[in-house]
Amino acid sequence: MGRGRRPAGEVRADVIHAVGHILLAEGLAGLTYERVARESGVSKATLYKAWASLGVLALDGYVHAVEDTLAFPDTGDIRADLAHQLHRFVTLMTTTPAGRLLPELIGRSQADPELSAAYRELYSSVRRRLATDRMAAAQRAGQIRDDVDVRVLVDQLWGAVYHRLLVPDEVVDHAFAEALLANVLDGVLVGESTR
Amino acid sequence: MGRGRRPAGEVRADVIHAVGHILLAEGLAGLTYERVARESGVSKATLYKAWASLGVLALDGYVHAVEDTLAFPDTGDIRADLAHQLHRFVTLMTTTPAGRLLPELIGRSQADPELSAAYRELYSSVRRRLATDRMAAAQRAGQIRDDVDVRVLVDQLWGAVYHRLLVPDEVVDHAFAEALLANVLDGVLVGESTR
Known part of the structure; x- marks a missing residue:
């Protein structure tokens, strides 16, 4: 593997x-150029040339890995569609190493x-655009x-989740996702909501 | 200075x-045990004993330094009171080194x-409690x-500001503070708000 000339x-x-x-599977701790070379069949020299740092390589891989999971449905019902996506985001953050990986990258x-x-160009601005397009x-x-x-709203939904991941005074769970959405969709003041 | 026995x-x-x-005045870059010893007239030995790391010393000093600026008024009008505090918070974060200091500490x-x-015990949980008390x-x-x-709501107001400070895809300004507050107080859906 990796010896012949394959298309870029x-x-x-x-x-x-x-x-x-x-x-x-393992988060940033498992990521090395050696490991990626072995699993992809691409030489380390090629990796170093195309991805100047592990952080950039991680971001490039991550944004593609979560593309399908974090896609925004458009059924015409914004409340249902945001709920669907936000719950999948919370699941990703609480049940996979993504929940440590992203705070770690933001921290560094x-x-x-x-x-x-690189974080903004390869990851956060891409995710922001997908969210704002749907809204x-x-x-x-x-x-x-x-x-x-x-x-x-991006900062009040997904940003609020990142806030709890980065400063874990309170837990990230599905009740939190529900509350985030209800607050911004319906408003919290008495007499200014139809609920 | 610092020679006599002063009360603890x-x-x-x-x-x-x-x-x-x-x-x-200068953010974390200006903070050293030497400098604090000089400015406070307290020996470095005493400082090392009471504050085991510069991070903890910074947090302890910071939470007191911003206590008055970030106090929550209670005029009986929650919209006005939150607006007052949130704008002061945005001013602090955008016009003083606090806007780099806190993301730096969260990052580290x-x-x-x-x-x-230490961050949660000395700073964020204290600020959270003051905000939730008022709400x-x-x-x-x-x-x-x-x-x-x-x-x-703590995550959707102050947390949203931290999100933009930590991942600066978008700017933190007073229009952002206004929008944060309007969104959660009034809700953003058509027909579910009285605005």
């Missing part, structure tokens, strides 16, 4: 697949501007008010 | 004051269980619905 796209797909598999990126830029569609469908900046 | 409470107050002053704590425990009072006053878990 195929090589990349094999690497990304191997990285995603390692990360979701505070003192590493290159990793911070903007709900706005066009007349379900979310026009005056709402849906980018802020 | 006075020594502690001087140290805490010096640490808070350094942190709000991801790989440092002792710092993580629970609004619940008792019939302003926030009884079925709302006010602990979740």
Whole structure:
């Protein structure tokens, strides 16, 4: 394996697949260039050339590994669709190494501007766009008010989950996901909600 | 200075004051045991004994330094009171080194269980309690619905700000603070808000 000349796209797909598999099974601790070379059949020289740091390699693999799990359905019902996605996100964060991997990468990126830029470019801005696209569609469908900046909702739903993962004063569970959604969809003030 | 025997409470107050002053002026980069000893007139030996790490010393000084700035008013109007506090929090995070200090400490704590425990014990759990106390009072006053878990609102207001500080895809400003508050107080769905 890895000796013949394979198309670049195929090589990349094999690497990304191997990285995603390692990360979701073992987290960042399991990720080394050696291990990825072995599992993907791609030489370490090629890996070093294409992915300058393990952090960048991890991000590239992770965003693809969770693409399907974290996809946003569009059934036309924004409450149901957000609930579906948010519960899958909470499951991912609480039952796989992803729940340690992402806080670890965010943590490291505070003192590493290159990793911070890579995190935003390869992961968080991609996920933000998918979320705001779905919520903007709900706005066009007349379900979310026009005056709402849906980018802020990203911080109040997924960002709130990251907050508890990064500063674990309180637990992340499915009741938390339900409460996050109910609060921003319905509002919490007495007399300003129809519930 | 620092030669005579001063009461422990006075020594502690001087140290805490010096640490808070350094942190709000220069952030974590300016904090050393030497500097604190010089500014507080307390011996380094005493500092090492009472504060086992610079992280713990920073947290202890910081929580006191921001106590007044981040106090929760209680005028009886929960919307106005939260807005007042949240805007002061945003000002603190965007115009002083606090906006780098806290993400830095949260970042380091991801790989440092002792710092993580100290952060929660000395800072985040203290701030959480002050916020939930004010919101629970609004619940008792019939302003926030009884079925709302006010602990979740901590993550959707202040936690959302930390999210943008830690992963700066989007800017933290006063418009963001306004939007955070409007979303959770009024809800964002069409037809489920009185706005």
